[in-house]
Amino acid sequence: MAQEYEVIIIGGGPAGLSAGIFVARQKVACLLISKDLGGQLNLIPKLENYPGTIMSSGPLLAKTLENQFLMFGGEMIYDTVERVDEIEGGLKVKTSRSEYITKAIVAAPGKVPNNLGVENEQTFVNKGVHYCTKCDAPFYQGRTTAVVGVGGYLLESGILLSRMASKIYLIYKGGALGGDKDMIAAIEKKENIELVPQSSIKALSGVNNLQSITLVDNSGKEKSILVDGLFIEMGSKINLDFIKHLVKINSKNEIETTVEGKTTHPAIFAAGDATSIPYKQIVAACSGGATAGLSAFNYVEKLKGKPGIRADWKKTIGDTVFHY
Numbered sequence: 001m002a003q004e005y006e007v008i009i010i011g012g013g014p015a016g017l018s019a020g021i022f023v024a025r026q027k028v029a030c031l032l033i034s035k036d037l038g039g040q041l042n043l044i045p046k047l048e049n050y051p052g053t054i055m056s057s058g059p060l061l062a063k064t065l066e067n068q069f070l071m072f073g074g075e076m077i078y079d080t081v082e083r084v085d086e087i088e089g090g091l092k093v094k095t096s097r098s099e100y101i102t103k104a105i106v107a108a109p110g111k112v113p114n115n116l117g118v119e120n121e122q123t124f125v126n127k128g129v130h131y132c133t134k135c136d137a138p139f140y141q142g143r144t145t146a147v148v149g150v151g152g153y154l155l156e157s158g159i160l161l162s163r164m165a166s167k168i169y170l171i172y173k174g175g176a177l178g179g180d181k182d183m184i185a186a187i188e189k190k191e192n193i194e195l196v197p198q199s200s201i202k203a204l205s206g207v208n209n210l211q212s213i214t215l216v217d218n219s220g221k222e223k224s225i226l227v228d229g230l231f232i233e234m235g236s237k238i239n240l241d242f243i244k245h246l247v248k249i250n251s252k253n254e255i256e257t258t259v260e261g262k263t264t265h266p267a268i269f270a271a272g273d274a275t276s277i278p279y280k281q282i283v284a285a286c287s288g289g290a291t292a293g294l295s296a297f298n299y300v301e302k303l304k305g306k307p308g309i310r311a312d313w314k315k316t317i318g319d320t321v322f323h324y
């Protein structure tokens, strides 16, 4: 028989773990199902911008969040959610190994950055190769970098790096930059950006850390350039196949959510990088997870005829403002 929980959380990244902390702390039967612990946190050896931590790392933050979740009585299993379906009185969660029944779900499946697909790429991850310019550009103050990418990601990455790095090679396959005209104009004015059109990256090399990249142009001519860092901005994959038949998905393949983490399905809440929030960062994922977790808690409390937790700290009735 399928095990039953009041709330099931899908995803063990910062959004899912934060949702878990806020749900489990309310003494609600809560299960977190994830393929791994930490999600994208595992790609962050040096974490500088999570408030309240100095010299931390992604895996350390993941472990701390997991301990906090388990401390409040949450349960966690490593498995892949394959499908969520409506059943009478709730939802059925089918994983690759089992089935569960729940009243509410918090979906936090995050995303995975696309690789360039060049030999040696994995060897240099976080040793010169990076997939998040807004996260890692500050490590390259005064250093030489290259960016390869698609559309707006490439332009945004070049502009961000131009404020920190001494030199940026902007590598793209086409003959002209595509995308937002103002961003292209801004890039063309930057003295530290060198455009490298009609080119792609053929190889990465270095001893311990990335030191040079080999470029090949459309005519097949190769050249090597020395760089300290390479930013790969090829977009990300979000896989919502398990839930997309139940909630509204926007044109960017993200789950549409309200500020309270609600989706278009009354029993499904969502948080983190897989949702329509701006600025996909850890602090935003944790905040969204906490909010979606509390909204899920309120939903199951209301099913029991209980008031739940107030979402707002003040309420206006007529001319009187009540503070809570």
Ligand SMILES: Cc1cc2nc3c(=O)[nH]c(=O)nc-3n(C[C@H](O)[C@H](O)[C@H](O)COP(=O)(O)OP(=O)(O)OC[C@H]3O[C@@H](n4cnc5c(N)ncnc54)[C@H](O)[C@@H]3O)c2cc1C
Binding pocket: 010, 011, 012, 013, 014, 015, 016, 033, 034, 035, 036, 037, 038, 039, 040, 041, 043, 044, 046, 047, 048, 049, 050, 079, 080, 081, 082, 108, 109, 110, 111, 112, 113, 130, 131, 132, 135, 136, 242, 271, 272, 273, 274, 280, 281, 282, 283, 285
């Ligand atoms: C290279 C890199 C560096 C970064 N550096 C920083 C930084 O310095 N500072 C910062 O604030 N942000 C940084 N970020 C962004 C940050 O990591 C993300 O915003 C954050 O991890 C999003 O959290 P999330 O929980 O929404 O998703 P994720 O971290 O992607 O976690 C999603 C989780 O869901 C699981 N999952 C997915 N689908 C299923 C399924 N079907 N069944 C079960 N489990 C599933 C995954 O296995 C994973 O555990 C960086 C991102 C990258 C890629």
